[in-house]
Structures are given as C-alpha cells and as structure tokens.
Amino acid sequence: MTVFPMTPPIEKLPTGIPGFDHISNGGLPRGRTTLVSGTAGSAKTVFATQFLAAGIQQFDEPGVFITFEETPEALRRNMVGFGWDIATWEAQGKWAFVDVSPQPEAEEIVRGEYDLGALLARITYAVGRVGAARVVLDSLGAIFARMENSQMIRSELLRIVAAMRRMGVTAILTAERTQEYGEIGRYGVEEFVTDDVVILRNPIEEEKRRRTIEILKFRGTSHQKGSFPFTVIPGSGVVVIPLSAIELKQRSSNLRISSGNDDIDRMCGGGFFRDSVILVSGATGTGKTLMATTFLASGAAQGERVLLFAFEESRDQLFRNATGWGFDFEEYEASGRMRVICNYPEAASLEDQLIIMKNELETFRPQRVAIDSLSALERVSTMKGFREFVIGLTSFIKHQEVVGLFTSTTPMLLGGSSITEAHISTITDSIILMRYVELFGEMRRGMTVLKMRGSAHDKEIREFMIDGGGLHIGKTFRTVSGILSGQFTHTTPSEIERLGNLFKDDTGV
C-alpha cells in the first residue's frame, strides 16, 4: 500500500488484463514500448495476445500483432481457448497480423547489407489500416536466431521502437530469457528498450510451479514493487493476483449477525460483525464443521444467501451431517439460498482456487461464506503461496460485505496452533479456539474467544458439549490451567479459593 502524493506525469493505458492494472498503478505507460521478458513457457505470448484482445473487448482499441515466431494460423487456433476470436476481429478490421514467422519452404540467403525497412513499412501500414492503439512484437528471440547480424537487428529494432512512439501506439515487445533470475533478456535487448520492463517467471519451488509477474521498472512513473502470483486460466487468460497492492480500506460495519448459536453469540459480545472474517481453530473432531454448518444454516433460515467451500468432506457427508443437526441443506440449495462447492485441494493450484472462489463469490453474492477447512489448502502450496492466497482471499471477502468463517485444523489433538493461524491470525477479525481438554481421564472440549476486533467478549475458556441439538456452552474450566498449550495442570478448589483471596479485586467474571 503506497500513497503517491503527486500525480504521475506519465499517462497509463489500462491494459484490461485482470490484476495487472492494479500492480502497474493503472496500466502500461501510454505511447511507449514495454519489454516483457521471460523464460520459455512463462506465458509471454498469452500475455501479449491478451493485451490486444482486452483492448478490443474492453476499450474498442484495435491492435496489430507482429509475429516472429508462431504463424498467424497457429495463434488464431491456440488463442481460441481463451475466448479470443482473432479471426473475427481480423474480419472486423480490429486486428491485423504482420507475419514475419519463418517460412520453412522459402530458402533465404543473405548477401550484403540490409535493414528492416520493409518490416517497419508493414508495421506502419498495418497500424494505419486498423487504426491501432496497441501493438505487440512477439518474440524477439526468433528474429535474432534467424539473422546473423545481431548488431544490425538491434539498431533496426531501436528504429522501429522510435517509429512506434511517433505513431503514438502503446506496445509490448516480448523477449526470451535463459534463466529465471539474471540478465533481462538475451541478445542485449535491454540496450534498446530500457524504460519499461516486465518480467514473467515460472520457477519451481518445492516441486510446484508458481507463476509470478514483476514490473522491474517503469521509467518516470509508479508501479507496485516485487513479484505477484498470476495464473493462466482457460476462457480468460492471464489473471494477476495483486496481493501487496491490496488496500486496507474495507468498510467495517457495526452490524451484528448471529453465529447461529446463542451461547457463542453471547461469548462474542452479541454475535459476529458483518464484513468480518472469523477464524475457528481446533483439532479434528472438536466441532469446527458443526460451527460452520450452524453459521450457514442460520443465515439460510433467515433468507440470506450462503456459500460453503468444502475441502475436507464430500457433499454427501456434509449434507448427511447437516441433516443430523436438523438443517436441511437440500432444501436451502433447492431454494437458491445455499451453494455448496466441494473440491479436493489438489484439484487446482492455489492461484486457480482463489480465482474459482472469487468467481463464485462474485456471481452468487452471498451474505455468508464458510471455508472448511482453510488448512486443507496448506498442503497443496508453498508457505509463501499459501500466505498470499489467504491474504488475497481475506481482503476480497472483506470487500464483498459478507461474513466469512474459516476453519483451521490444528495438527495436534491437545493445544497447538497451525501454520494457517500463524499466517492469518492478524488479518482475521475474530479468532475462536476449540480445544480438547483432558480432565481426569476424560476428553472434554473447551472453547474460548481469543480475539474479537472492536468488541468486548468473554475471555474465559468454557467447556462445551455437542449433542443432537448442536453445540452447547457450559461452565468455565475453573480447575484446569494450561489448556491452550496442552500442558494441563489441575488445581484443587481449595487452592483456587486461596488464590482468589490473594486478589480480592479480581472477581473472575
């Protein structure tokens, strides 16, 4: 989150690539050429194509695609899967190819001196013909590999870049890199495009591919620093997930909503806040899913729309359990008040999961959303990726005016905390801990409200029971300490009394 006191003097062209305009503080520098560099398979061509496609679809800005590598035919075919109908745009005069792809059948011999005057003439012609605002050159490696005289190609490309600037078009030039970290591109491309550089990466971290995008520099204008995850999705293309670009300006509401359980509402000081995120943490079997079920069912019963992302239990299990508690999920779903999405965490990468979840939230527009459990997603991602995912999701949920309830499974039966909590405890508004308590040879359950942002709450650790009627809060554990750490000590009532007398003011309410 950065505040720029002055208006940047350089105008930006919104690209229309989801998330990119956010991390670039408004798009690509208008009227300039940006170098997009990346290793093989880093989605350079998709990014470049999307720059033109989004221009046509969202801003009615025609584009010219200069291809040095793939044939126009291959590009038309490969990009259909993203929903980009290039052939139709060509017919409508909104898209023009300048085909400089190698022609295997034509033999080419070089004799003497030459320049790329013909290429420049073709670009100028194509830009004029469709009235292009955007231009893509993809990718430079192919032209360097084809022609021996690299020095000449460099100076000619510099001439083309200068000419495009005069034409007033905003352009993307793609170039290969041989490694994820190191020089910007091969063939000394940075010699002629030095103002604006974007890097796409696709490194392996802990045996998982994780795509990131970084704006290395925008000369004279601002952008978000560092690398951001992105994903390539069929039907939409590149989607950048702007994490540190997220601004903390969510509305916060004083409106309380019920958790579905009067006892818990009382412990929380009168219910959950709307626009808040509640984390429910506990070992397996402590009643987290029941808590999520009750929370959603109480919303649906009041006619609200509720959404459940389940990563641990199947649909049948969830519905059967809900029936056991007296909630008819089938009926809620049939009446359109509830949506349940069951998904294996391994079914998609975390970046894709985030996009799927955002889409669901945007289309279903629920008032309550629950994720059971968040920690199940931990195992499909790297630590860093998971943290970014949680931040991204939490901030998105808070912008949607919904209450979010995330469950998190602690790895140990007694005490303990999970990585999930370590990452997200600071960004959630409320934390409810559910713990097993070993009491004289019996496993009992204890619950406490650890945090309730902006409200008074019960600070005691209370016992709770689960029966056919749901969850019931009982008395506080007066004779046990060390519940949260899992290292219990039992104290006799007489000792408590003695201690109580030591602190007369502490009435223990």
Next chain:
Amino acid sequence: MSTIVLQLFIAGRTPRTEHAIATLQVLIVERLAGYPCELVIVDVLTDPQQAEERQIFATPTLIKESPLPQRRIIGDLADADGLLTALGLPPARLPS
C-alpha cells in the same frame, strides 16, 4: 525458354537500394544477356501491401520468381560474382 522474373523489394531510394539495383543491372546486362529477363522493383514504402503479401521484412530483398524453384536473397547483393549461383540461374557465360 521461360522468362527470368526477378522482383526487388526496396524501402525508398537509399544507398543500399542503389547498390542493389546497379548490381542487378550488371547481372542482367552482362551475365544474363540473351535470356529474356524481367525485373520488377517494388518500393515497400509506397506499396506495403505487396510486402505484406510476400512477407518481406528486410530490404533490399530480391526474389527470383521464375524459373522455379523460388529463391530469396536478402541484402544489397554485394557484387554480381556468385549471385547467379545464389539465384540458381544458368550463367550466360562462365564468370570471368
């Protein structure tokens, strides 16, 4: 005997253009004398559509259209020596 058709793509009148045209003139007059020969010069600055259709990106570019097989030579052609071989044309007489 079929006509030799050569097409030269240029980008305006530059020293390179002049050099290529001069070289071709030498070639046609001295080395291809007696062969029916046709030289078409296309300026891509005034006729970019032609350049687009023929996928010309460097200038000058010489295309031997016929007889087949087609040949493309990029550059100002250096000198006439060896150019016929490069074009795959039968020389009028052995190069001196």
